[in-house]
Amino acid sequence: xxxxxxxxxxxxxxxxxxxxxxxxxxxxxxxxxxxxxxxxxxxxxxxxxxxxxxxxxxxxxxxxxxxxxxxxxxxxxxxxxxxxxxxxxxxxxxxxxxxxxxxxxxxxxxxxxxxxxxxxxxxxxxxxxxxxxxxxxxxxxxxxxxxxxxxxxxxxxxxxxxxxxxxxxxxxxxxxxxxxxxxxxxxxxxxxxxxxxxxxxxxxxxxxxxxxxxxxxxxxxxxxxxxxxxxxxxxxxxxxxxx
Numbered sequence: 001x002x003x004x005x006x007x008x009x010x011x012x013x014x015x016x017x018x019x020x021x022x023x024x025x026x027x028x029x030x031x032x033x034x035x036x037x038x039x040x041x042x043x044x045x046x047x048x049x050x051x052x053x054x055x056x057x058x059x060x061x062x063x064x065x066x067x068x069x070x071x072x073x074x075x076x077x078x079x080x081x082x083x084x085x086x087x088x089x090x091x092x093x094x095x096x097x098x099x100x101x102x103x104x105x106x107x108x109x110x111x112x113x114x115x116x117x118x119x120x121x122x123x124x125x126x127x128x129x130x131x132x133x134x135x136x137x138x139x140x141x142x143x144x145x146x147x148x149x150x151x152x153x154x155x156x157x158x159x160x161x162x163x164x165x166x167x168x169x170x171x172x173x174x175x176x177x178x179x180x181x182x183x184x185x186x187x188x189x190x191x192x193x194x195x196x197x198x199x200x201x202x203x204x205x206x207x208x209x210x211x212x213x214x215x216x217x218x219x220x221x222x223x224x225x226x227x228x229x230x231x232x233x234x235x236x237x238x239x240x241x242x243x
Contacts, residue, residue: 059161114127125138142157154210181215196212
């Protein structure tokens with residue numbers, strides 16, 4: 001090998017050694033362990049929680065002739081002061097009924113009375129009393145209905161704006177019914193829950209009615225008085241429909 005060849009070989013050898021130098025290796029030892037522990041201690045990032053959409057409740061207006069808050073959950077004397085004469089003898093029994101979540105009877109002092117309307121907007125007004133206070137109310141035969149029958153006119157007449165659409169059915173021939181159970185009515189008055197029903201026979205305003213019915217879970221005191229219905233016990237039947 002000539003001197004020139006030896007020089008070239010040495011140059012190539014140094015070039016290979018320079019190109020093959022190892023790159024920096026990841027951190028190891030105590031320093032790497034401390035860094036890993038620090039990352040593990042960082043709190044995990046979770047998606048930002050979204051607040052649930054606000055629930056729309058029913059609106060109860062007081063700018064009507066007979067505002068519901070002035071009647072419901074009020075004693076007999078206060079309620080009757082708003083109405084005319086009794087229509088019929090009424091009825092009484094020793095049980096009341098709820099439909100939350102299913103029909104349940106419990107012991108209480110129940111009375112149903114129908115009244116004439118002083119303002120002459122309704123053919124009659126029915127009130128159900130439980131232990132001396134008005135628990136439910138029904139308005140029969142709206143006299144100021146305009147045009148084709150529309151349940152919203154009855155709601156407006158008693159000062160209600162309900163947030164959801166009703167379930168609609170035909171419980172008998174010629175009868176149409178719009179029902180807002182608790183979940184659709186979302187109606188509370190004086191801390192009590194109510195469901196709402198509107199019905200009409202033959203689309204005749206004179207044969208229309210709207211009922212605002214107390215419907216909520218039984219209190220512990222009421223649960224202790226639950227009565228099982230059975231045949232031959234008319235005292236625990238449901239109240240009859242109004243005229």
